[in-house]
Amino acid sequence: MSSTPPPAHHPNMNVNFAERAHNHNWKLDPIVRSLLDTDFYKLLMLQFIWKNFPHAHVTSEVTNRTVKVRLADRVGAAALIDQMEHVRGLRFRRSELVWLAGNTFYGTRTIFEPAFLDWLEHDFKLSGYTVSEHDGQLVLRFSGEWAAVTMWEVYALAIVSELKTRAALAELSELELDVLYARAKTRLWDKIERLRGVPGLSVSDFGTRRRHSFLWHEYTVQALRVSLNGARNQGLESFAGTSNTALAYKHDLEAIGTNAHELPMALAAMASAGTDEDLRASQYRVLELWQQSYGGALLIMLPDTFGTTQFLQGAPSWVADWTGQRMDSKDPAIAGDEYIQWLTERGKDPRQKRLIASDGLDVEDIVRLHRYFDGRIRFSAGWGTLLTNDFRGCHPRGEDTLEPLSLVCKLTSVEGRPCVKLSDNLHKATGPVEEIARYRRVFGSEARVGSEILV
Amino acid sequence: MSSTPPPAHHPNMNVNFAERAHNHNWKLDPIVRSLLDTDFYKLLMLQFIWKNFPHAHVTSEVTNRTVKVRLADRVGAAALIDQMEHVRGLRFRRSELVWLAGNTFYGTRTIFEPAFLDWLEHDFKLSGYTVSEHDGQLVLRFSGEWAAVTMWEVYALAIVSELKTRAALAELSELELDVLYARAKTRLWDKIERLRGVPGLSVSDFGTRRRHSFLWHEYTVQALRVSLNGARNQGLESFAGTSNTALAYKHDLEAIGTNAHELPMALAAMASAGTDEDLRASQYRVLELWQQSYGGALLIMLPDTFGTTQFLQGAPSWVADWTGQRMDSKDPAIAGDEYIQWLTERGKDPRQKRLIASDGLDVEDIVRLHRYFDGRIRFSAGWGTLLTNDFRGCHPRGEDTLEPLSLVCKLTSVEGRPCVKLSDNLHKATGPVEEIARYRRVFGSEARVGSEILV
Known part of the structure; x- marks a missing residue:
């Protein structure tokens, strides 16, 4: 653009010919690139x-x-x-x-x-x-x-x-893609702003399975770390870590998680060959086996597989020694109060216990629940799909193809x-009808509500 | 990540060594890179x-x-x-x-x-x-x-x-920069959405001088073109072009613009050596000289340099033959009505004339003024600083350093x-106090308001 030497950035002198040709050769853009890319x-x-x-x-x-x-x-x-x-x-x-x-x-x-x-x-x-x-x-x-x-x-x-x-x-066109991500980033940042400066808050990423994409997942996790930990958040360390092992490894974060419904479901299925009492007891057998392998912070139970209330009421006394519980299908305020009362009745101090919510949470739920439980029990939020895949309303043509x-x-x-x-939650029951009927007979079906499932 | 062949994207094989080394050598990142990068x-x-x-x-x-x-x-x-x-x-x-x-x-x-x-x-x-x-x-x-x-x-x-x-x-950190632009893009897109589907709308980019940066300016112009012209906007062609000559050249857009206050100010200064009548006449002398060089759509006058009302009232009859006027310092609804009435009194059809507003407009002003003048005169909006530099409230730490x-x-x-x-607008008067006093005596000072200047 001048008779003086061209601006130092002159764009055409540094074409990476090999890269450009190589990019035409891609056979597959893999989604999962490491076996650690799992919870x-x-x-x-x-x-x-x-x-x-x-x-x-x-x-x-x-x-x-x-x-x-x-x-x-x-x-x-x-x-x-x-x-x-x-x-x-x-x-x-x-x-x-x-x-x-x-x-x-x-x-x-x-x-x-x-x-x-x-x-x-x-x-x-x-x-x-x-x-x-x-x-x-x-x-x-x-x-x-x-x-x-x-x-x-x-x-x-x-x-x-x-x-x-x-x-x-x-x-989508290049510009539409750009706008899409601008909107999603603006949304994400606004959410994170809501979480800044809240003392004692503890949030983890639980969003691997229903994420928008790996790269977006990684972006949200990095955004949480930069924004919620350290100097940018008044020295608070509100971001506890990620359930994603690959991201924990890559970014030196805490890997978060303990166990899932899979275990009590499997042990119950095996026990269902026996008596109703065998079936009922299987939900505690899982805990016995688990604590043979793991201890401390990994002793987080998941009592809702066959109904939280019956689980707690029928639990052997040693279950109250576990470190905490995760709530996945009941209103967390109700489930948490129930757990606190149950602990108190058994002479345990709830303030030493951990309570984790992980069922379709968004940022307002997290702040509300944190305030609700603050000082009563150690509350943590597992933020999942609405962290890693909230593109609702972001589509540049108003379509719903990016909703989770x-x-x-x-x-x-x-x-x-x-x-x-x-x-x-009645809507979350899975299994053959006749088996569900037997399980309901064995475990009871009181105190179960039907909440609509968003994610 | 596997014993099978590495994923096709393996990032480290295609380092552009020359580019990377060259990037350390930059002496200057020029802001203006072409003499066409002007209005x-x-x-x-x-x-x-x-x-x-x-x-x-x-x-x-x-x-x-x-x-x-x-x-x-x-x-x-x-x-x-x-x-x-x-x-x-x-x-x-x-x-x-x-x-x-x-x-x-x-x-x-x-x-x-x-x-x-x-x-x-x-x-x-x-x-x-x-x-x-x-x-x-x-x-x-x-x-x-x-x-x-x-x-x-x-x-x-x-x-x-x-x-x-x-x-x-x-x-700003890398992430903060990313969030900043995400917010600004979301804002821009929301604004453009307001302009889509409005029949007869005509908007031009007038934002070169106070732009955030050249690259952001170019982005906003491309966003306007893609969104407001052609298929994406129901076949409407609402984006008329850009005042920036380099962008018009680079992107095959219409170059927009005619003349500025500089001309009547200069001719008035030269005439001020003479009589008050010489001074008063200089504002029409500009038009005479201009139409010796240009015709048609370039015959857009800018009557507000020394006050719109006195300019129109004292204008020779041939001034009503000009194609239109640009309003830059008076409420455009009032200035436009004044022009329409003035044309009608002189037997001209305002629907054949052009009316351009360009004073600190934002998208709501544009839509409102378009509706106000629709069917009465050919209205166009010159969208300036609030197109190319609206980062208000976008700073990731809430600072005001990016406000225009x-x-x-x-x-x-x-x-x-x-x-x-x-x-x-009284606040826009420039010049030595004693000269302003003389000009006010010559041109009058009625019908001038004091509006706060945003940009």
Whole structure:
């Protein structure tokens, strides 16, 4: 633009010819690029399964609870299989295993046994699966040894979720994409602003499975860390960590999580071959086995699988020694009050206990619940889909193709026996009708409400 | 991450070593990179000056009307001089001159005479200048032949504006920068959405001089084009073009603009050596000279330099033949009504005339004024600072360092005689007190209000 030397940035002299040509050669843009890209509790449960039930045969299935969205019309089975096969080709990398062996989780070293890590390195592999279509939905089923099936849950959900995202993004122009992310970032930042400066707040990322995409997930986690920890937040450390093991590893964050409904569901299915009393007792058997492997902050129970109230009322006295509980299907204010009262009746100080909410929370719920429980119990929020996939109203043409779905992956059978979950929300019950009826007879069905499921 | 071949994107194989090293070598990131990066009316006025007043000596000065902001505390004189010297080193490129010669402006070919383009190529150069500091403000003064001084206006304003932006951006982390632009883009998109689907709307970009930065300016212009023209806007062509000649050239847009207060101010200063009647007549002498060079859509008058009402009431009858007027300092609804009535009294059909508003408009003003004048006169909006520099409330730490300033560059003298502008807004009057008093006596001072100046 001048007769003087050209501006120092002259753009055409530094074309990276190799990169440009290479970019044309991409065969696949993998969604899951590391076996650590899963919830930390899956690894804890995997070790539990490897140790206690190495030969149990299970089946599981991915379901879209948002049935109005015909997922198969948006996501092709072939693209899904390409991504699943990529994950099946992954192995735990040496440096990842060294990190799992040497890192401190919840203040404890060597949470993972050397024999387990050796098995992870040499013998772990994902099970086979089938993909089919039914009534506009993708049907994704897994079958095999429990340890080979269980890890599919988060990989499969994250893949389906991001494939749906990519299909929606493919419709947009460069400018529309830019505007989309500008809106989503503005939304995210406004949410994080609500969380700043709240003393004692504890928030974790729980959003892997239904995230918009891996990169967006990583962005939200970095935004939380920068904004809620340290100098930018008056020295508060409100961001406790992430459930995503790959992000915890990559960004030196705490890996967060303990266990899921999968365990009581599986143990109940196995016990359901026996008496009703065997079935009822199985929900505590899970805890007995768990505390043989883990202690301290990992002793977080999940009492809502077959109803929280019956779980607490029927629990052996040692259950009150556990560190805390996670609430996943009941109004957290009610469930928390119930837990506090239950602890007090058993002579335990609730202020030493942990209470975790994780059911479709958004920022206003988090602040409200934190204030509600502040000083009464140690409250933590697991912020999931509405952290990592809140693009509601952000689509530049006003379409709904980027709204999150209520995708779940649930065990359907163990050793040939059907799996059941009742939960505290009638709409979240899963399993065959006749089995649900038996479980309701055994566990009772009082105090269960029907709340609409958003995510 | 696997024992299978690495994912196709493997990031470390394609480092552009030369680019990376070169990026460390940057001496200057120029703000103005082409002499076309100016308002189109400056080129039209430059030809007018070159033709009619090739030897007039003038002075001009950059002023920050937002005095509460101590600009010198943010922008260093050395950085300013580096940028100014870069512009002084620029020349019109051959391809730019070919475009000026061959392009159709306002439907007219060869608006620029070959002799003028030849002069631009070989003889045009920017005047000298001085930079000093006074009371926290930068004082930037130009002196020389009018044709050498006039072009500084937009270059200098854009440089000061962007240097202030850069100083504010330098305080922000990578994430904060990202959030800043996400918010600004969300704001911009929301504004553009308000303009979509409004039949007959005509909006132009007038935001060069007080823009946030060149790149942001370019982004806003592209956003307007994509969103307001063609299929995305139901076939409407609501974005008429840009006042920025470099962007018009680069993106095949209409270059918009006609003339500015500089001309009547200069001719008045020259005439002020004579009688009061000479002074009063000078405002119409500008129009006479202008229509010797330009016709059609370029016959847009700017009647507010010494007060709109006196200008219209005292105008010779041929002034009513002009194509339209631009309103820059009076409530556009009032000024437009006044013009419509004035045209009607002179037997002209206002529906054949053009009315342009350009004084600190934002999107709600634009829509309101369009509706107000729709069907009565051809209304166009020149959208300036609040298009290209609306970062109010976007700063990630809530600071005000990115708010736009009311920067102006005004002629201070011509041939040793001081320049005066009265305008329709008392707060916009410029010039020495005693000269303003004389001008008020000559031109009157009725019907002038004092509106606060935002930008």
